[in-house]
Amino acid sequence: MAKVIMIASNLGLWGEELQAPWDLVKQAGHEVTLATPQGKMPLPHMWSVNRDFRDPMHNLINIPEEIDRCFELMHNGEWDNPIKITDAKMEEYDAIVIVGGFGAPLDLNGNPQVIRMVQQAWVDNKTIGALCYAVGALCLARHPDDYKKSVLNGKTVAAHPREWDFRIPITYELAEATPDNPGTTVTTPGFVYPLRPLAEDAVGDQGTVISPPTTTRANPCVVYDAPFVTGLSFESSVAFGQKLVEVLAT
Amino acid sequence: MARILALASNMGLWAEELQAPWDVLTADGHQIQLATFKGITPLPLAFSMNPASIDRKLGTPIVPQHVFERTKALLESGAWDNVVKIGTDASGASQLTGPEMADYDAIMIVGGQGAAVDLCGNHKVSKLLVDAWQQDKLIGALCYGVGALAWARQPDDYRHSIVHGRTIVAHPKEWDYDMQIYYTLYNATPENPSPDFQTPGFLFPLRAVMEDAVGPNGTVISPPETTRDHPCAHYDHPFVTALSVESSQAFGEKFAEVLRSRVPAGAA
Numbered sequence: 001m002a003k004v005i006m007i008a009s010n011l012g013l014w015g016e017e018l019q020a021p022w023d024l025v026k027q028a029g030h031e032v033t034l035a036t037p038q039g040k041m042p043l044p045h046m047w048s049v050n051r052d053f054r055d056p057m058h059n060l061i062n063i064p065e066e067i068d069r070c071f072e073l074m075h076n077g078e079w080d081n082p083i084k085i086t087d088a089k090m091e092e093y094d095a096i097v098i099v100g101g102f103g104a105p106l107d108l109n110g111n112p113q114v115i116r117m118v119q120q121a122w123v124d125n126k127t128i129g130a131l132c133y134a135v136g137a138l139c140l141a142r143h144p145d146d147y148k149k150s151v152l153n154g155k156t157v158a159a160h161p162r163e164w165d166f167r168i169p170i171t172y173e174l175a176e177a178t179p180d181n182p183g184t185t186v187t188t189p190g191f192v193y194p195l196r197p198l199a200e201d202a203v204g205d206q207g208t209v210i211s212p213p214t215t216t217r218a219n220p221c222v223v224y225d226a227p228f229v230t231g232l233s234f235e236s237s238v239a240f241g242q243k244l245v246e247v248l249a250t
Numbered sequence: 251m252a253r254i255l256a257l258a259s260n261m262g263l264w265a266e267e268l269q270a271p272w273d274v275l276t277a278d279g280h281q282i283q284l285a286t287f288k289g290i291t292p293l294p295l296a297f298s299m300n301p302a303s304i305d306r307k308l309g310t311p312i313v314p315q316h317v318f319e320r321t322k323a324l325l326e327s328g329a330w331d332n333v334v335k336i337g338t339d340a341s342g343a344s345q346l347t348g349p350e351m352a353d354y355d356a357i358m359i360v361g362g363q364g365a366a367v368d369l370c371g372n373h374k375v376s377k378l379l380v381d382a383w384q385q386d387k388l389i390g391a392l393c394y395g396v397g398a399l400a401w402a403r404q405p406d407d408y409r410h411s412i413v414h415g416r417t418i419v420a421h422p423k424e425w426d427y428d429m430q431i432y433y434t435l436y437n438a439t440p441e442n443p444s445p446d447f448q449t450p451g452f453l454f455p456l457r458a459v460m461e462d463a464v465g466p467n468g469t470v471i472s473p474p475e476t477t478r479d480h481p482c483a484h485y486d487h488p489f490v491t492a493l494s495v496e497s498s499q500a501f502g503e504k505f506a507e508v509l510r511s512r513v514p515a516g517a518a
Binding site for chain 1: 261287336338366367368370371372373374375376397400401403408409410411423426428445446447449450451452453454455457458459461462463465466470
């Protein structure tokens with residue numbers, strides 16, 4: 001059994017991207033600790049738990065059962081008391097998993113503590129998972145002895161396709177927001193930055209970015225190039241969780 | 251005289267980073283058109299408008315009195331109220347909105363932590379930069395505005411940034427904040443409000459992004475010993491890039507120097 005720290009945004013988690021790996025990794029018997037920047041529940045972005053949502057870029061929809069399960073996890077106490085990322089110590093965990101949503105580029109990917117944890121996990125050869133936009137955090141983590149290189153340099157990773165990047169402004173309304181956990185009213189011109197070029201630059205000319213816009217729930221996209229498990233977007237959440245379980249078992 | 255498109259953030263401009271190049275370039279006779287994400291005045295960060303502000307990283311005063319007074323005068327004069335909306339790039343669709351590079355001779359992007367929120371990854375900003383690059387027009391970027399160059403990709407090679415293989419100045423990692431930062435704006439109004447979030451430092455470490463963007467054959471200049479007396483601005487055609495607030499004046503001067511060399515005095 002592994003001790004896994006799972007990191008999610010306080011400014012716009014994509015519900016299924018935490019729910020699916022959370023359930024799968026726990027069902028496999030691993031001990032999962034949830035961590036967020038503010039130490040508050042990672043509330044899902046409204047769109048990610050909306051039954052009528054249809055992604056305008058690629059027509060993918062949310063699955064009602066996933067939405068129900070997400071609310072169940074929000075209400076049954078499992079996600080109530082995450083630790084603050086700044087209180088997390090990588091040496092206490094065997095693996096680190098960072099999940100996505102619009103909020104990840106705002107409070108996770110460039111978060112100095114998240115970057116330090118990824119770098120530490122990489123040095124110690126621990127499994128490092130990142131899904132959807134959270135792959136950005138791996139791009140920004142550097143070789144400890146060579147700041148010019150990302151820890152992803154030369155690796156093969158999955159990255160959210162540019163064909164799926166929003167070209168309309170994004171807002172960050174959270175489901176079940178409270179005055180104590182409000183999210184933000186900020187609007188951005190799309191995702192905060194495009195993930196695929198960030199990943200292309202991070203892996204460099206010797207690496208490979210896998211980014212097929214043809215990916216679907218039936219044909220998800222997850223890549224394992226040790227120690228990294230990366231997944232494309234929310235349609236690959238289950239496959240990402242399954243791959244993590246498979247890798248943690250070895 | 252050149253027509254310059256100047257992009258500034260609505261989420262947290264650093265006052266001097268627009269004020270200094272604005273004054274240098276307008277004094278040289280150039281015409282500047284401001285553009286922002288929302289199409290409204292780029293209000294400076296309150297912290298960048300307080301002469302008592304101490305750099306939280308370096309422990310030194312960071313807002314000269316004359317910069318505060320001059321920026322206040324610019325804001326009160328309405329000089330920064332004539333702003334076009336950057337608009338959207340519907341990519342391939344017929345509905346492109348906002349300014350087009352064909353109407354300008356040069357483009358520059360200034361910083362402040364807000365630039366990372368609404369400019370650097372803005373797809374329309376990327377398009378303007380790629381157009382400028384293809385049209386061989388001068389491209390300037392200061393402080394965190396430099397991040398926008400990384401995500402402007404070569405039109406025939408999405409794997410590479412337009413700065414791939416080039417020499418670029420980038421905000422030093424030693425100066426990146428490892429603490430909560432705020433986006434409180436000077437003289438914010440309900441129509442032009444401060445972003446209501448904090449972030450755990452800048453949205454991304456700029457030097458890391460630029461090291462990867464220029465690649466193994468490029469160079470990132472990022473000296474943490476840079477000061478107002480020894481600023482850091484660099485020209486690698488068509489890019490003029492500069493380090494941070496202390497190099498704002500040097501950025502404006504370098505940009506003006508290159509424009510003079512490209513557009514001889516008296517030329518239309």
